[in-house]
Amino acid sequence: MDGISRFSNGYRILVSIVLGFLFVVTLTGNSDFRRRAHQITDVSNVTSDDIKVEIEFGRSIAARILGRLKLSPDRKLNKYVALTGQALARNSARSELQFHFAVLESDAVNAFSAPGGYVFVTRGAIELMHDESELAAVLAHEIAHITERHIVKELNIKAADLSATSGVAKILGGGGSSLQVAFFQTVDKAVEMLFQRGFKMQDEIAADTVGTTLLAQTGYNPAALISYMLRVDAHLKSVKDQTYVTHPPTRERMDALSNYLRKNDLTTVAFPRMKKRFQQNVKP
Numbered sequence: 001m002d003g004i005s006r007f008s009n010g011y012r013i014l015v016s017i018v019l020g021f022l023f024v025v026t027l028t029g030n031s032d033f034r035r036r037a038h039q040i041t042d043v044s045n046v047t048s049d050d051i052k053v054e055i056e057f058g059r060s061i062a063a064r065i066l067g068r069l070k071l072s073p074d075r076k077l078n079k080y081v082a083l084t085g086q087a088l089a090r091n092s093a094r095s096e097l098q099f100h101f102a103v104l105e106s107d108a109v110n111a112f113s114a115p116g117g118y119v120f121v122t123r124g125a126i127e128l129m130h131d132e133s134e135l136a137a138v139l140a141h142e143i144a145h146i147t148e149r150h151i152v153k154e155l156n157i158k159a160a161d162l163s164a165t166s167g168v169a170k171i172l173g174g175g176g177s178s179l180q181v182a183f184f185q186t187v188d189k190a191v192e193m194l195f196q197r198g199f200k201m202q203d204e205i206a207a208d209t210v211g212t213t214l215l216a217q218t219g220y221n222p223a224a225l226i227s228y229m230l231r232v233d234a235h236l237k238s239v240k241d242q243t244y245v246t247h248p249p250t251r252e253r254m255d256a257l258s259n260y261l262r263k264n265d266l267t268t269v270a271f272p273r274m275k276k277r278f279q280q281n282v283k284p
Helices: 003-019 029-039 048-068 075-089 122-128 133-148 150-154 167-172 178-197 199-218 224-239 251-263 275-282
Strands: 101-103 111-114 120-121
Touching: 029 224, 075 120, 075 122, 075 199, 075 275, 101 122, 120 122, 120 167, 120 275, 122 150, 122 275, 133 150, 133 199, 133 224, 133 275, 150 178, 150 199, 167 251, 178 199, 178 224, 178 275, 199 224, 224 251
Parallel strands: 101 120
Antiparallel strands: 111 120
């Protein structure tokens, strides 16, 4: 069984667990924050065929990611990360997507997201975290890249761009059509974006703010992403590591997020950080 199939099978098992498991902090979510998230995320012009292509496109990217980096064999850690991610995904503005979460066995400090709902975080990134709110912050940031369709927009992935005679079914259905060649060439570009070029700064800032909104409405500490970015920045400078280049923790991003927190009165609210539960599930 290949990595992406194991990933999907694991998701189906987790669905039954999540439905019966009160995992998050408040988990009812805040209706005001939910309205804000839906105002930010606009999929009004996205068709059902667009979504089909987005999901298949993201699945192909996820397979490429798993071709480069192995899934962590730590079942307890993968389950914990997936449960945290599902708690966040329940409050996202893309209810039509099924989100999948997994840990990559890599010392690099990074996280990746692919259109359609695929989210990965490396073991190296988790080892720098202090609590569950920071884990949730990283996952929420990656969820936001998906809900805001950053890769899809950057690469102009639309079902309407397919010819009327070929349609969505042909590009997804196998064979060697020129449409499929173009499709997988675009997958290559997306993988290059994730591993080398990174997102545009405005997309990173948007993922920070949308992700922070998702954090707050789920009940996690909305300042967690800033505290984590500061620690990552200090760590990578100390070891002269450039592996986090695709998610640069720049002053511009942190200033924008700090302003967002102040503007929305999120700097004084006492949100839990869930440190004990994080240590129980992550620390050896």
